[in-house]
Amino acid sequence: IISKNLKPSKWKLPPGPKTLPIIGNLHNLKGLPHACFRNLSQKFGPVMLLHFGFVPVVVISSKEGAEEALKTQDLECCSRPETVATRMISYNFKDIGFAPYGEEWKALRKLVVVELLNMKKFQSFRYIREEENDSLVKKLTESALTRSPVNLKKTLFTLVASIVCRLAFGINIHKCEFIDEHNVADLVNKFEMLVESIAFSDFFPGVGWLIDRISGQNKNLNSVFSELDTFFQNVLDDHIKPGRRESESPDVVDVMIDLMKKQEKDGDSFKLTTDHLKGIISDIFLAGVNTSVVTLNWAMAELIRNPKVMKKVQDEIRTTLGDKKERITEQDLNELHYFKLMVKEVFRLHPAAPLLLPRETLSHAKIQGYDIPAKTQMMISIYAIARDPKIWENPDEFNPDRFLDSSIDYRGLNFELLPFGSGRRICPGMTMGIATVELGLLNLLYFFDWEVPQGKNVKDIDLEETGSIIISKKTTLELVPLLHH
Numbered sequence: 400i401i402s403k404n405l406k407p408s409k410w411k412l413p414p415g416p417k418t419l420p421i422i423g424n425l426h427n428l429k430g431l432p433h434a435c436f437r438n439l440s441q442k443f444g445p446v447m448l449l450h451f452g453f454v455p456v457v458v459i460s461s462k463e464g465a466e467e468a469l470k471t472q473d474l475e476c477c478s479r480p481e482t483v484a485t486r487m488i489s490y491n492f493k494d495i496g497f498a499p500y501g502e503e504w505k506a507l508r509k510l511v512v513v514e515l516l517n518m519k520k521f522q523s524f525r526y527i528r529e530e531e532n533d534s535l536v537k538k539l540t541e542s543a544l545t546r547s548p549v550n551l552k553k554t555l556f557t558l559v560a561s562i563v564c565r566l567a568f569g570i571n572i573h574k575c576e577f578i579d580e581h582n583v584a585d586l587v588n589k590f591e592m593l594v595e596s597i598a599f600s601d602f603f604p605g606v607g608w609l610i611d612r613i614s615g616q617n618k619n620l621n622s623v624f625s626e627l628d629t630f631f632q633n634v635l636d637d638h639i640k641p642g643r644r645e646s647e648s649p650d651v652v653d654v655m656i657d658l659m660k661k662q663e664k665d666g667d668s669f670k671l672t673t674d675h676l677k678g679i680i681s682d683i684f685l686a687g688v689n690t691s692v693v694t695l696n697w698a699m700a701e702l703i704r705n706p707k708v709m710k711k712v713q714d715e716i717r718t719t720l721g722d723k724k725e726r727i728t729e730q731d732l733n734e735l736h737y738f739k740l741m742v743k744e745v746f747r748l749h750p751a752a753p754l755l756l757p758r759e760t761l762s763h764a765k766i767q768g769y770d771i772p773a774k775t776q777m778m779i780s781i782y783a784i785a786r787d788p789k790i791w792e793n794p795d796e797f798n799p800d801r802f803l804d805s806s807i808d809y810r811g812l813n814f815e816l817l818p819f820g821s822g823r824r825i826c827p828g829m830t831m832g833i834a835t836v837e838l839g840l841l842n843l844l845y846f847f848d849w850e851v852p853q854g855k856n857v858k859d860i861d862l863e864e865t866g867s868i869i870i871s872k873k874t875t876l877e878l879v880p881l882l883h884h
């Protein structure tokens with residue numbers, strides 16, 4: 400009643416389903432959030448207002464709405480809404496993924512983009528990506544010789560985690576003292592559980608903390624977080640061991656430690672602290688590993704379900720690269736055209752983060768004629784846009800040919816296809832993510848043909864999804880690699 404009386408009557412708020420007292424629209428949230436929002440938006444419109452408990456959330460599901468939101472200054476450089484879990488994993492918002500918009504976020508983002516993920520560094524890390532792909536091919540060759548099925552997600556996880564841990568943290572997970580590849584997988588899963596966990600305080604600010612304390616939710620979150628923090632601390636300790644740098648080339652953590660030391664001397668206004676360092680390690684760990692793994696896994700699921708596309712892609716690869724290559728390099732990617740359209744189609748149908756990261760408006764805004772008050776949470780459903788029948792013919796069909804005569808790209812400038820977001824909050828690891836996905840897929844498709852295990856049929860491979868922020872294939876994808884040469 401109070402908020403109704405305070406709201407200027409001339410405001411035009413977006414439409415949405417009827418709310419119930421206290422819970423708002425929580426009863427309308429059925430199934431996975433991105434799929435649920437898509438269904439609701441088909442009924443209530445592409446700019447829709449929902450209430451999660453006491454928290455109003457605007458969901459945008461049209462290309463025009465997304466373009467307006469992501470180009471509006473105060474939304475483009477929006478803040479992120481605070482939740483109990485994001486406060487923990489971001490080290491009290493000392494990272495870039497969940498930090499609110501402001502000078503500190505700008506300084507950190509600049510540091511990550513300029514110092515850590517710049518083109519020169521990216522190129523110099525090329526040999527790590529190629530070496531790890533080489534190990535993957537060797538491992539798959541063993542399975543091919545015995546015709547054993549391979550759990551694709553697990554295998555691809557090892558590939559991506561090895562690349563990210565080596566270039567970001569200087570850790571070789573095949574030989575590291577304090578973590579191995581199984582622990583890394585376990586930690587990434589726990590990490591996602593932590594981010595996706597919902598606390599009462601998120602929906603009922605001011606009162607929910609009491610329920611979280613009584614229900615034990617706070618204790619659960621704390622215990623998972625402490626495991627992650629131990630890993631991040633080990634990474635840091637490993638970097639300050641005397642003598643370490645003499646034998647290894649600097650990784651992302653080395654660069655940040657050097658910057659901290661330099662700032663102490665120079666007296667810069669923005670001071671990097673250990674919390675910033677851990678916040679960034681945490682961002683890279685969450686944003687850098689699973690996004691690429693789920694994309695690679697979806698690509699293989701779609702290709703095995705669509706043998707004509709698989710054949711067309713493999714024919715192009717093998718004709719262009721010849722039959723005699725022993726090792727694939729990133730240079731080889733430049734020569735492939737249809738292969739890249741196929742990757743684009745995977746990003747369209749299976750964006751790793753279908754609602755981008757949640758946003759919060761900095762000031763009052765207007766989207767598609769609707770008033771969005773300051774400090775309102777906003778979600779942009781790139782999933783609904785990428786499957787909008789007004790934009791795409793047969794939108795649910797996996798068909799890379801749709802891009803043959805199209806200039807639509809996925810790097811943040813075409814608002815119908817935004818797997819990496821757009822604007823100032825666009826994914827800073829985009830170049831690295833694309834290289835990891837493309838190089839991984841090229842190795843899988845050049846050296847091997849793929850079959851479903853004996854007794855199974857291609858029709859058994861479904862596309863059921865799971866997750867809430869990062870969406871992956873629910874059922875395990877097991878395939879048998881066959882040596883092509």
Ligand code: HEM
Pocket residue numbers: 495496497508682683686687688690691694750751752755756757817818819820821823824825826827828829831832833836
């Ligand atoms: C296929 C791989 C990847 C995909 C699909 C992906 C996708 C995304 C998306 C959709 C966002 C949210 C953008 C927005 O809300 O507008 C994001 C943010 C982010 N990504 Fe990625 N990403 C990938 C790989 C990576 C990698 C490899 C890294 C780092 C090494 C990374 C680091 C980040 C960070 C730090 C943010 C937060 C940016 C900010 O809030 O300013 N991502 N990513």
